[in-house]
Amino acid sequence: MTELHLAAVLIVRDEAEHLPACLESLTGVADEIHVYDTGSSDGTPDLAAAAGAVVTRGTWRDDFAAARNEAVAGVDATWVLAADADHRVTADPAALRRFLAAGPAPALLVEVEDEHHSGPYRQLETRLYRPAEARWTGRVHEHLVRADGSIPARATVPDDVLRLRHLGHATYADRIRRAERDVALARTTLDELTAQGPRADRRQVAATLLALGRDWAAADRHQSAVDTFETLRELFPGTPEWVQATDGLARLVLASGYDKLCLVLVEQLREAGADPSYCDWLAAQALAQLGDPHEAALLLAGVTEVVDTAGRRRDPATLREITALVHRLQSLAPLRR
Template sequence: MSVTAAIIVRNEEHFLPDCIRSLGDFVDEIVVVDTGSTDGTIDIARAAGASVTSFEWNGDFAAARNAALEKVATPWTLYIDADERVSLPGGGRIEQALDLTEHAGGYVRFRPRPGYSRYREPRLFRSDPSIRFKGQIHETIVPDLVAYARAHHLTLPMTPVCIDHFGFEGDQSHKVLRNIPLLEAEVGAHPDRAYCWNHLAEMLELDGRIDEAISACHRGLASTSEDGSIKDRMDRRQIAQTLARLLLETGEEADQVIERLLQEGHDDFATLYLAGRLALLRGDADSALRIGRQLTAIDTDALEIGMIAYDLRLFGEFAWALLGGAYHQAGRRSEAGEAYQQAWLRAPGNMAYLAKAAALGAAVGRPSDASQANPA
């Protein structure tokens, strides 16, 4: 058994060296498909011993990914991007995480950006011509991989392999300009793709087009089904959460969206936090306090690896700020000041927390105190 890492790139000289270094001895080969780099990306890949081919970019990520798969000659493939890093706790080789005779592929423990929890991502799979990517953007192998597993009576287990993504750090304006047209085309052709609707709304928000972002959420909810796979339902829920957040931030009515999420049993932590914000807005300090305490009590190291990732600020900065507002609303000034101080300790760049803590009489600590801060 051997594994090839398949990477598509374009002007990734900043990220690619660390990606290749992270692969180390985990894989046997590296295939790099370049879609039009004008920097040192190709030279870096070749110097690292990767097999490099060119692919004329046509606005279709699946096509580029599949071009990379065509170059894979090993029994297994790991697909990874240049702005990601792979690791295997305890060392060893990636193929040791899977049994060739029993599995069609496996899920890795994926962190979508620093400060988020991990979730399941199907990145490791058999190199079979029936398994190919689909989707112009947010391309996926899941339909083909699941079909292959069922046809061959194989499983798709969770593996100890970890991948961390760093591409959301820094200026995202170039991705916004690129992604909005691609996402609009994708949801036009495949309106049932909830993940793409949610990402479209987020990109429109980043571009300052808030009304259009809210509209995209409404259209996404109307175009997707409540009866899809677990992943589909999770993605659809994220559309509703994005809509609720945008409505709260623009001062519009969010009650029905949040109440529907809660009624459907979608009482995950992101929904719970939104419910806390709504409670505070409605003057229900007791409910906001209950939710804030629940969130700050979560052991983030013990979060289950599920189908979605959580922004860890939900359990730290945001939850403590929620508590600060709730205590203040309840007339408990001292506790409000302490809560805002805890929020500031976790986000020392947010001077509003510090100002509120000081105004409420808290003995302001130091940002370095966050590691010793009481999480309860």
């Protein structure tokens, strides 16, 4: 195939509530839409077919990468947009085609606005790729690799050309259910790596521990998350995963009221080279909770945006709200002499 051909490919299961709006948002963006159903019982495949999507039925094998690769196996396209049913797509179709035709890298980062339960944020995710040059790997939190296992070169799609919005989970129970599923998959991956002994890829072990810690936190199993992050920190000092685990740990202890411990972890993040503004953001919240809103306000005065160690950019409204709260506390607290 020589002409540019873009296919949107989704893996779904029981997504009757979300899928129609997703497919509608893809209309005019992709040349064709493929829906790979892994066992729905709510009529999802029929809804997809009625909307004009090519529907394939498969079996769920507790492996997201395997499902994505199977979904793409029968697709004849130069580019694939890997979307989910709870995504909403905003695009300039003509500009997107010009961008793809210009021959960018084989894997493309797309801005995703995530309506997370802890507050909205934006981050870059690999969502567009050339299927002839990359495939998915990873039972959970899957990512793209080349045939030799290396990470493909990546470029970023401008957000005025293409961006996605990821809906938050409708209910607390749904969030916990999905997080517990991801915990189970991450633990299976960790068991497989452990069984390899010294032959296991250390970077993959670190990445799996990081994912597991985050999944425990999302499942509201905070002690399990703390234990996992601490294990990672002990085994993999000086790595990017160590930095992100320390960040996750700092936010957990901050939310639990262990503010002095949070300040210790923030100093460790500073020493590791984390963004100073982000460290100030964390420290300011801990100081405010410790009863020192004046010092907290001084730190926040230099913070113009909040970007965590994983590159997630918090909604500016969150910064404004915290700053306003600190200023309110400052007005009520006497100055320390």
